[in-house]
Amino acid sequence: MISLNHNIYNLRRSGIRRYTNLARAVGGCVMLTIGEPDFDTPAPIKAAAGAALSQNRTHYAPNQGTAELCREIAAFESRRGLPTKAEEVLVTAGATEALFTALLGILNPGEEVIIPTPAFPLYESIVLMAGAKPVFLDTKPLVFQLTEEALAAAITPKTKAIVLNSPNNPTGAILSEKSLSAVKKAILGKDIFLICDNVYQGLSRESCPDLSLDGDLREQTLVCQSFSKPYAMTGWRVGYLRGPEYVMEKLLLLHAAQVAAIPTFLQDACVEALGVATTEMADTYARRREFVCRRLTEMGLSYPQPKGAFYIFPDISRFGLSDEDFCTQMIQSARVAAVPGSCFGCPGHIRISYCCSDELLAEGLNRVEAFLKSLEASVC
Numbered sequence: 001m002i003s004l005n006h007n008i009y010n011l012r013r014s015g016i017r018r019y020t021n022l023a024r025a026v027g028g029c030v031m032l033t034i035g036e037p038d039f040d041t042p043a044p045i046k047a048a049a050g051a052a053l054s055q056n057r058t059h060y061a062p063n064q065g066t067a068e069l070c071r072e073i074a075a076f077e078s079r080r081g082l083p084t085k086a087e088e089v090l091v092t093a094g095a096t097e098a099l100f101t102a103l104l105g106i107l108n109p110g111e112e113v114i115i116p117t118p119a120f121p122l123y124e125s126i127v128l129m130a131g132a133k134p135v136f137l138d139t140k141p142l143v144f145q146l147t148e149e150a151l152a153a154a155i156t157p158k159t160k161a162i163v164l165n166s167p168n169n170p171t172g173a174i175l176s177e178k179s180l181s182a183v184k185k186a187i188l189g190k191d192i193f194l195i196c197d198n199v200y201q202g203l204s205r206e207s208c209p210d211l212s213l214d215g216d217l218r219e220q221t222l223v224c225q226s227f228s229k230p231y232a233m234t235g236w237r238v239g240y241l242r243g244p245e246y247v248m249e250k251l252l253l254l255h256a257a258q259v260a261a262i263p264t265f266l267q268d269a270c271v272e273a274l275g276v277a278t279t280e281m282a283d284t285y286a287r288r289r290e291f292v293c294r295r296l297t298e299m300g301l302s303y304p305q306p307k308g309a310f311y312i313f314p315d316i317s318r319f320g321l322s323d324e325d326f327c328t329q330m331i332q333s334a335r336v337a338a339v340p341g342s343c344f345g346c347p348g349h350i351r352i353s354y355c356c357s358d359e360l361l362a363e364g365l366n367r368v369e370a371f372l373k374s375l376e377a378s379v380c
């Protein structure tokens, strides 16, 4: 066997997909594992893609993105609160590539990235692939927030970036103003990048404090955004990066080297997407969120208060099983699937996603309840 890039041996298969596959193999399961909208892409967005195809918008786009989409994204970002120029935008293959391009583009081997956990596992994979070091900051003792003391303890002379994800996958929690000012205090004026993974922001009905809008941090902030979640476009693979020009002109070269450009007709459809209201989907998730919270509370489970995204992260540690055994047994004996918290660096919890119909969700939660009762009965 010929050896590969040494860093590639540190990558692991996504636990989210592993448990989804296990549930599929067992059959008859209600899947509460899936982290993607159960809605179809809104019709005007699909129509715009169709129209672009019939106009033969099938040739290479500029590496950065089409002029129109970059302009519209800049306008969209400006409306969020920080004036943004088209030159500060890069259209990427989803937030996945935005994160990859951002982290690979800024990291040198041995540098450190602070990842508050629980966290989406992609950050760790990219940091490892760059030969850099993930520094996990466990937020569970901080009630899933951040403090000045915890950040000060995590920062070293090698710290190059911190990744924030609010609303969070897997908890659905939102970082408070206090947490964000602790982050600002920790990094302002230092050679540390703030990477804001904002993919769930567009679906939040609650106001979501956002450090990426702070002008003082502008020269050190990179925003990763996606069309996947707010517009139910996960399979389209379009997202973007926003950052200061001196960084973006370099990240453009990295993006050009690995992706060249995002398909032109998809970008035309994304221009349309930016004008589509997401309130109906956000309302649906908010309604389901209330229902799930009520049901889990009835079952006696505690969880960080979810305020956005479409996940909830109950604590199952009192049942005396590891979160992985808990999820495996729940699939096998109760036919309902969730993802173990250890896949997000937070054992003792499970992630439940409510991206399914009200009926399926109700049935799935009934099965969770029956499973908990069977565990309690076996403990007694």
Ligand code: PMP
Residues within 6 Å of the ligand: 035, 093, 094, 095, 096, 097, 120, 165, 168, 169, 197, 199, 225, 226, 227, 228, 234, 237, 238, 239
């Ligand atoms: N960040 C987070 C927190 C996510 O949950 C996801 C997708 N599950 C992504 C980034 C990647 O999204 P995309 O589909 O845009 O690549």
